[in-house]
Amino acid sequence: MSTGDEHPIPKVALVGHPNVGKTTLFNQLTGERRKVGNYAGVTVEKISATIYTPHGHQMELVDLPGTYSLTPSSPDERVTRDVLLGDLDGEESPQLVISVVDASSLERHLPLTLQLIELGLPVIVALNQVDRAEAKGLRLNPQVLTDELGVPVVACQATSGKGIVQLKQALRFPLPPASERRWKGNAAVEHAIADLTKQLESQGLERPEAHALQLLGESDYRTQAQPHLSRVAQAAALDVAADLIKQNHNPEEEISALRSQTIRRAISAAAHEMGDEGETFSDKIDRVALHPIGGWTLFAAIMFAIFWSIFRFAEVPMGWVEAGVGFIKDKVGGMLPEGDLNSLLTDGIIEGVGAVVIFLPQILLLFFLIGLLEGSGYMARATFLMDRVMARVGLSGKSFLPLLSGYACAIPGVMATRSISSNKQRLLTILVLPWQSCTARLPVYAILIPLLIPSILGQTTMMFFIYFLGTGTALLVAWLLSKRIGIGEAAPHFLLELPPYRLPDFGYVFRHVIDRGLAFLKKAGSLILGIVIILWALGTYPKAPEGESQFDHSAMGCIGNFLEPVVKPLGWDARLGTATLASFAAREVFVSQVAVSFAIEEDEDDEEAFRDQIRSAIKTSEKPDGSPAYPPLVVLSVLIFYIYALQCLPTTAVVQRETKSWKWALAQLAGMSIFAYLAAFIVYQGGTFLGF
């Protein structure tokens, strides 16, 4: 099963608008086996997999970033254009392109298909979501569309797998030939294209006609420095374009008009509407989901339901995990006599890592529910609702999805800002994104919130308020910063396609949840494991004489005492200070550190569940004068700090990489730390002043 020794493995690229179903189609074609890497020199992900045609020929299928056209408005779209033109270092252009098109929106999707054909590459059109088109009363004739476009057109429905076999059969070997350009301009335009093509060919540029069309059809490509295009080539294009303009022919407008004419002709030949379209099921739901009041109410209700579910439904599996951790601790503890190694394994590693792993069910549930929302098509509606709010604070509607990703983890959220075309809006989004309460904060919230409020409904409300507070602060600060950053930059238009509501692809959602869960466990088993070992050592040595507090005598206690003057204004003691300091490596470590530090001092076996053990230890801790060490006001102060602090050094590293600026990354770290300190200070001192 190979292409034969004489042929290299051909590369096939999936290209299409965002949300058109490329990833679903990719999964159908590849059986969900995929490799994730990076394109050289840029921080855009490359997703690829090996596939075999029905005749056993091997191909590499690449899922290129979604793009609305080959005129890019974001780094992702730029990568797609550069890969297709063969301009990206270390990346061959594909030998075949599958243009994924929404069958119910041909007018919006076919312009990109036409541009792909003009690249001179073989193209196959995957006419996706034909069922939806038919439900809207649209009858399509793929064969007529094939004749009009000069490329194979295969009707399919990626979600159900319909047409996938036919699509695979279209991937025959040798590959189908490239089609000719589908439009012809007037004499001046054609002469300009031919002239520029000849000049580029003489300069040794590969695929000269494709580059000529791109240079004439996109003024930015012609006028702005392109890393992979010589100034000589651009100069030639500028001259040719200037000549055309002198003859009263604007190359961009004329080429765009010619493409539109070609598409209208193709659609009128191949597509027929059967009677009135009528309101679809999605349209009916959108009457509420997009309503200025109803939409927001629905959004708030959905988010509240998500948080309630996290508390309500995760309890049972968390109990299983707790029982498992307790069982392992007892078993391991029983295998060794009392001593430092026993303490390291039980009070350190199992206690510390276990305290974090217990929250795995909550994290999985959160990812599952967000995955359902994304898969159902609702998230696009939430993005639309958010656009108005985002615009008021200087952000883009496109900022919503990165900000939403921040609820899971700030790092993919920061990376997702690549889809934002405005540099100012992208920077603002990156700067405020860590205020979205990520899942690493969840163990901290889950330990502390029940100390303040016993009922599940109350805890849910508080959690909702915490997330609202973080997001609200992010938007407020974005508004304040927008007055100082990128002043004068015109806000770009926000274009979003609303996919139809559909049943989520549960297989994709579950795989996503499993991926996240494994990554969480990997982190627990590596970074957090290492940190708890060190924390245990700091808390265990030097050993305290009989009768004295081990924590106070230990290295950790010394560090804590050193920090105490700094954290005392927040109402914290040395233990909280050291736990918070350790959290800058990983937030979850707060729970581990509290667990480890109390476990080290624990003389007897405690049969209570882990989380209750930690909460009980926090509740019953007393200061030397007998007053509670951690009254509710202190717990609230800690919560406020964790809402606002940027305690994730990997995030700072990624921010530096994405902004290409240590200045912004360090300013963000320092700024958020100071903000968190001040907020916790105000809460504690203000509460004390008011008599709480």
Next chain:
Amino acid sequence: MTWISQHWQTLTALTIVTATLVVFLIRAIRHRKTPGCGHNCGCAKK
């Protein structure tokens, strides 16, 4: 009993702690040479 047999648990524990510190140091140096997020955040590959 020899000193080692009396204190083997402490010695083993300290060896584990030292090894952990060494691993962190190596990772920190490697990170400086090839910077990146390290994929330690608990997020999955997209």
